[in-house]
Amino acid sequence: MRNLWSDEEAAATVERSRAGGVAEDLALRIYTSRLIGGEPALVIHGGGNTSVKTVVPDLFGRDVEAICVKGSGWDLATIEAPGLPALRLSPLREARRLNALSDEEMVRFLRANLLDPAAPNPSVETLLHAFLPHKFVDHTHATAILSCSDSRQGVDLCAQIFGARLVALPYVMPGFLLAKAVADAYDAAPAAEGVLLHKHGLFTFGATARQSYDRMIEFVSIAERAIAAAPAWTPAPRLLQSKIADAADVAPVLRGLCAEGLGGGRWRRFIAQHRSSPQIRAFVDGEDLADYGARGVITPDHIIRTKNKYLPAPAPRAGDIERFRDEAARAISDYRACYGAYFDRNNARAGGAKSRLDSAPRVALVPGVGLFGLGRTASEAAIAADLAEITIATVADAERLGGFEPLGEEDLFDMEYWSLEQAKLGAQKSKPLEGQVAVVTGAGGAIGAAIAKLFAENGAEVALLDIDEAAARKAAKTAGKRALAVLCDVTDERSVNAAYAEICRRFGGVDILVSNVGAAYESPIDAIDETLLRKSFEVNFFAHQRMAQGAVGIMKAQGTGGALLFNISKQAVNPGPNFGAYGLPKAAALHLVRQYAIECGANGIRANAVNADKVRSGLLNEAMIASRAKARGVDEETYMHGNLLGLEVRPEDVAQAFLHQALALKTTGDVTTVDGGNAAAMLR
DSSP states (O other): OOOOOOHHHHHHHHHHHHHTTOOHHHHHHHHHHHHHHTOTTTOOTTOOEEEEEEEEEOTTSOEEEEEEEOBTTOOGGGOOGGGSOEEEHHHHHHGGGOSOOOHHHHHHHHHHTBSSTTSOOBOTTHHHHHHSOOSEEEEEOOHHHHHHHTBTTHHHHHHHHHGGGEEEEOOOOTTHHHHHHHHHHHHHOTTOSEEEETTTEEEEEESSHHHHHHHHHHHHHHHHHHHHHSOOOOOOBOOOOSSBOOHHHHHHHHHHHHOEEEETTEEEOOEEEEEOOHHHHHHHTBTTHHHHTTSOOSSGGGHHHHOSSOEEOOOOBTTOHHHHHHHHHHHHHHHHHHHHHHHHHHHHHTTSOOOOOOOOOSEEEETTTEEEEEESSHHHHHHHHHHHHHHHHHHHHHHHTTOBOOOOHHHHHHHHTOHHHHHHHHTOOOOTTTTOEEEEETTTSHHHHHHHHHHHHTTOEEEEEESSHHHHHHHHHHTOTTOEEEEOOTTOHHHHHHHHHHHHHHHSSOSEEEEOOOOOOOBOGGGOOHHHHHHHHIIIIIHHHHHHHHHHHHHHHHTSOEEEEEEEEGGGTSOOTTBHHHHHHHHHHHHHHHHHHHHHGGGTEEEEEEEEOSBOSSSSOHHHHHHHHHHHTSOHHHHHTOSTTOOOBOHHHHHHHHHHHHHOTTOOSOEEEESSOOGGGOOO
């Protein structure tokens, strides 16, 4: 592993930090923490922790001996000074004299010794850092270290590889007892440069930030060389069908099978993200995947993200997705049953006080296709997929060293149902559209961008489709970092199919379609050019049908219902002069909504429309406003405010109406009017 320490960068970090009031000790702690956090082979997604023992002024300006340790919720890759809360060191060291300290008592004790009561909770391994005498301490879940310690002869192998330079301990669950065990082990071997926790990770330490970091990189490099010296391991390939289904066809099926019906049209859905690479494919295509692919996680820290085991799924044949559905349904049913038995066994051992978590898998391994990470959000799905990729590489290396042997299920259960880990996830509150994927067409425009932003704010994973890719990307930035911008010409079937395939690979499927795209064309009806009328029908009617048809196919594959939402103009019910080229296809689109409501209700798919009028956008631009005002014989101001409420309708108002329809689980065939009040356009 490459050592990334730079004297120049370290000095620059100290200088910048000093200008911001951060002392040199803490600045160097931040610098090496980021070096560690930026390397996925060391830590990933908030894993690992670091500390520095230093002197910090208290409220009265008195110097206090303190330890600054990574706080909960912070990532080493991007950590700042607030992410390393300071605690009084003396009371923490004194705690070593205690015989026992429960997890809850430990958390209260740590918070009581924070110099800033508003600081985040310090790491659950704070006492371990405090009990060690060294100024700087680093902890990682380095994959090379795990490959060695997770091998069947891991204890002997690590002793052979590292000798007395590392103190090796059998697995002990994080907390007070582990902190004491590490401190006792170091006291017995004070020349050691680090502590290896079998099937968990590595601690290194030193008098300086560089020494501790250098030791971490050195030991990981030693492990990497030991792995490289071992014979390569490649799973024996299974015989696959010559034609395998695409990931875009597989994802909605898996996603739907993992969802949980809650009654009344409500579902607990998952987002699914596809991954593939030569290493992933070699792993999932192995003949013995059901064995090595489902043994367990490489470190207990992963279990709250991926559960204790992965799901080995069947291979999907191209053109026979129904067979895959049946086989995958049995595999997931078996997985849930095994998880239930695992919970019952270990809950009984734990006194029966635990409440069972959901039993859906978080990683699916699909021969011929790759892997899928599943989670309640796109972020959770991506984390599960990232951890699965790391796991595949680690398991492959452990197999080179004699075979992968994970921690036993009792220890894994204790971590999965550990109150302190559950608190991290339990603190997260669900949003109304969480777990749902929304597709918005015409998303680069004012109305589409407003819809995408509002849906994302309410928890949906949003795909923004537009023929103007730059506009879609710009709108996606306002919808959040998880939003997906997709170049799509909704008048082209191949472009639409490609867009849906990309969405399925990224998010797993579609739950909500907001068919918002439209283009306004003016012409007297008796003088209209047929080419113009056909062009208008293509974008204002056939595009809606094309998008809806594709969405319904995916929704039926998922089997969890969905919502088709259409942007219909008041021209559909209240035509205006010289606007027939626009109004005619919009009227047809209104009937399209009702047809889908009639034919797809049995599948739990709702079809509704929003009838908006006079919304400033790319469609109703300043030139169009002037033209329509003239056609109505009024000035532009009167035209835009010419409704019963005397209010101009904004894109955000239209977005709110679509959100209402997305949440209205027992409404279909409805048209919601957003026009400030127009008696001539009232449907009832």
